[in-house]
Amino acid sequence: MFVTGTEPAWLAELNPEQRRAATYGEGPLLVVAGAGSGKTRTLACRVAYLLEQGVPPERLLLLTFTRRAARELLVRAEQLTGKNAPGRVWGGTFHSVGNRLLRMHGRLVGLPETFTVMDQGDAADLIDLVRLELGLGKQPRRFPRKDTLAAIYSRMVNAGTGLQGILEKQFPWCADEAEGIRSIFAGYVARKREQDVLDYDDLLLFWKAMLSVPSVRGRIGDLFDHVLVDEYQDTNALQADILLSMRKDRNSITVVGDDAQSIYSFRAATIANILDFPTQHPGTEIITLERNYRSTRPILESSNAVIAQATRRHSKELWSERESAQKPTLTTCLDESHQSHEVCRRILEHRELGTPLKEQAVLFRAGHHSTMLEFELTRRNIPFVKYGGLRFVEAAHVKDVVAFLRILENPHDELAWFRVLQLMRGVGPAAARRIMDTIGVRRTSGPDGAPSPLVNLLSGEAEVAPVAASEYGGLLDALRDCEGAATAPAPAVQIDRIRRWVEPLFVRKYDGVAARLRDLEQLAQIAGGYGERGRFVTDLTLDPPNSSGDLAGPPLLDEDYLVLSTIHSAKGGEWDVVHVLHVADGMIPSDMSTGDADDVDEERRLFYVALTRARDDLHLYFPLRYYHRPMGLDDAHSYAQLTRFLPSDIKHLFEERAAHSEVPEDAVVPGSGDAIGAVSRMLEELWST
DNA sequence: AATATCCGTATTTTT
DNA sequence: TACGGATATT
Numbered sequence: 001m002f003v004t005g006t007e008p009a010w011l012a013e014l015n016p017e018q019r020r021a022a023t024y025g026e027g028p029l030l031v032v033a034g035a036g037s038g039k040t041r042t043l044a045c046r047v048a049y050l051l052e053q054g055v056p057p058e059r060l061l062l063l064t065f066t067r068r069a070a071r072e073l074l075v076r077a078e079q080l081t082g083k084n085a086p087g088r089v090w091g092g093t094f095h096s097v098g099n100r101l102l103r104m105h106g107r108l109v110g111l112p113e114t115f116t117v118m119d120q121g122d123a124a125d126l127i128d129l130v131r132l133e134l135g136l137g138k139q140p141r142r143f144p145r146k147d148t149l150a151a152i153y154s155r156m157v158n159a160g161t162g163l164q165g166i167l168e169k170q171f172p173w174c175a176d177e178a179e180g181i182r183s184i185f186a187g188y189v190a191r192k193r194e195q196d197v198l199d200y201d202d203l204l205l206f207w208k209a210m211l212s213v214p215s216v217r218g219r220i221g222d223l224f225d226h227v228l229v230d231e232y233q234d235t236n237a238l239q240a241d242i243l244l245s246m247r248k249d250r251n252s253i254t255v256v257g258d259d260a261q262s263i264y265s266f267r268a269a270t271i272a273n274i275l276d277f278p279t280q281h282p283g284t285e286i287i288t289l290e291r292n293y294r295s296t297r298p299i300l301e302s303s304n305a306v307i308a309q310a311t312r313r314h315s316k317e318l319w320s321e322r323e324s325a326q327k328p329t330l331t332t333c334l335d336e337s338h339q340s341h342e343v344c345r346r347i348l349e350h351r352e353l354g355t356p357l358k359e360q361a362v363l364f365r366a367g368h369h370s371t372m373l374e375f376e377l378t379r380r381n382i383p384f385v386k387y388g389g390l391r392f393v394e395a396a397h398v399k400d401v402v403a404f405l406r407i408l409e410n411p412h413d414e415l416a417w418f419r420v421l422q423l424m425r426g427v428g429p430a431a432a433r434r435i436m437d438t439i440g441v442r443r444t445s446g447p448d449g450a451p452s453p454l455v456n457l458l459s460g461e462a463e464v465a466p467v468a469a470s471e472y473g474g475l476l477d478a479l480r481d482c483e484g485a486a487t488a489p490a491p492a493v494q495i496d497r498i499r500r501w502v503e504p505l506f507v508r509k510y511d512g513v514a515a516r517l518r519d520l521e522q523l524a525q526i527a528g529g530y531g532e533r534g535r536f537v538t539d540l541t542l543d544p545p546n547s548s549g550d551l552a553g554p555p556l557l558d559e560d561y562l563v564l565s566t567i568h569s570a571k572g573g574e575w576d577v578v579h580v581l582h583v584a585d586g587m588i589p590s591d592m593s594t595g596d597a598d599d600v601d602e603e604r605r606l607f608y609v610a611l612t613r614a615r616d617d618l619h620l621y622f623p624l625r626y627y628h629r630p631m632g633l634d635d636a637h638s639y640a641q642l643t644r645f646l647p648s649d650i651k652h653l654f655e656e657r658a659a660h661s662e663v664p665e666d667a668v669v670p671g672s673g674d675a676i677g678a679v680s681r682m683l684e685e686l687w688s689t
Numbered sequence: 690a691a692t693a694t695c696c697g698t699a700t701t702t703t704t
Numbered sequence: 705t706a707c708g709g710a711t712a713t714t
Contacts, residue, residue, distance in 0.1 A: 266703085267702085267703065267704075590702085
């Protein structure tokens with residue numbers, strides 16, 4: 001503790017609870033931090049405090065939900081202490097920290113440090129490969145698809161529950177197929193091991209496995225004096241387990257979270273982690289932060305009213321001293337295009353009044369909910385970046401190039417070969433398989449010292465059909481130019497080299513080649529920050545870059561731009577003005593997840609997260625009418641209902657605005673409606689550019 | 690065996 | 705719509 005009068009100014013600025021949390025000493029600490037209660041500040045102060053107390057930065061482990069969050073925290077801690085030390089703090093997601101620990105100590109549990117990491121999509125593809133080989137799902141009987149299989153597998157691992165239980169509870173329609181699913185999973189796991197490939201879940205599983213070996217556990221537990229975990233409400237059973245083992249008697253542990261903001265149960269996250277924390281870690285001190293510094297009182301009142309309807313109520317009630325006469329608004333729009341129109345109008349209005357675009361955000365439930373708005377923004381030349389939704393690295397052409405890099409990194413990576421080989425004319429699944437068998441991609445038997453498949457390929461062991469000959473020659477050349485650990489060119493140069501090979505192949509295979517090639521340039525640009533190919537490839541899957549607004553073009557860094565985000569990706573963010581789209585039943589709650597009360601409750605929390613992102617102004621939009629065929633020429637439509645999270649008894653907390661239209665709604669005839677107008681404008685744009 | 694074409698279906702959130 | 709899977713064609 002600091003002697004009174006000598007403590008740094010930043011500590012004095014905290015309220016008593018925040019301060020207690022920031023300066024808490026040894027032992028487990030649970031901070032229950034409501035939305036906008038200065039959680040990030042408190043956490044940053046705690047990091048700064050520990051550093052000031054003399055804890056060496058490299059003995060601090062900071063686990064966050066995204067890498068962005070970790071960076072942000074460390075930057076703030078750095079500003080507070082004025083030291084550069086935070087750079088050496090261990091920070092990142094569970095997955096990235098797991099990766100780092102496994103690269104260092106994985107040998108101890110029989111994992112080579114050169115393993116490659118595959119993303120969810122790759123995992124699903126590998127599972128499908130196994131499924132096909134086992135001949136499962138061929139019958140006319142309904143069998144889960146690869147994405148479903150991957151989801152089942154992942155949930156099983158993360159929740160730590162048996163397959164049967166998962167199937168019955170979460171995937172009842174697949175319960176009959178348990179037998180087949182089990183054998184697919186067994187094959188999938190064997191295949192991963194054979195190739196030294198890990199999926200996301202493996203990063204956690206192997207971390208846990210390392211900790212179960214007493215000698216290794218001592219070594220790893222010894223690395224840290226303090227472990228801090230942010231967003232604890234969104235961790236799962238496996239992660240809680242890891243934390244428990246990471247704690248040696250000496251290291252203290254701090255977790256911060258808010259059960260009202262738990263929105264990741266689809267990833268097996270459970271608020272049981274927060275609730276059980278004091279039991280799992282005896283002697284836990286609990287500190288609750290209930291004062292909200294972010295939002296005005298009317299915004300907070302409405303969000304409190306929304307979350308108060310949860311079937312499992314929590315006693316926490318946030319309060320704020322920020323007065324305002326302005327209630328949040330609820331605007332009823334004719335349809336989606338009218339909504340886009342209204343949002344743009346309001347955004348520009350706020351900008352006129354002095355709120356730059358950067359201080360405004362548009363939030364929505366699903367990635368595609370913003371497509372129409374994106375058109376409108378582009379039309380009006382309003383720059384934006386979009387978070388969430390489909391990501392850059394998931395685009396097929398990017399995956400192709402990354403697969404190429406993965407071959408070089410790990411020549412036993414079956415999926416990578418399979419993908420790259422089929423880019424060539426005349427090479428489909430069968431030919432690819434044949435080549436892979438010839439060069440020995442699969443380590444079926446053979447001694448460890450067998451020559452690498454890459455060497456085999458380069459020495460001309462495989463043969464291809466005449467149609468593929470020239471492209472095949474190009475492949476060999478490209479591989480040769482990028483191969484070699486010491487002599488290989490920088491990752492960015494390698495990508496450039498690969499681009500030269502794939503360009504003609506893309507022309508044959510894909511539409512919009514120009515845009516795709518631009519993406520590859522961007523990929524090379526990202527790679528420019530890396531000296532090592534391996535690190536680059538891993539970071540791509542562990543910390544993927546967002547697709548930078550492909551419609552508005554990447555806004556320059558110093559330029560003002562609007563933020564578009566799924567609610568999930570907006571977690572932890574805050575803006576002066578927040579616009580929430582599609583406040584309609586079926587959108588939020590999504591009709592995909594209105595199965596049981598728990599599902600609906602999670603959607604309610606999601607809505608709550610959206611509302612509590614706003615500092616000064618909150619605007620909700622509700623389109624009355626949805627067209628069944630987005631671009632359809634017919635008039636097929638249906639009427640929406642306002643979200644069930646805004647029942648009539650809390651509506652008075654909002655200022656209701658009807659969409660002003662000159663024509664009464666019923667009188668809108670085809671050809672004069674806003675939607676039709678928007679479509680023609682859009683089409684016009686298509687042929688005029 | 691690869692590729693073109695057609696039809697039906699599901700449709701979220703992310704490390 | 706857009707994607708995956710199945711069938712038809714080269």
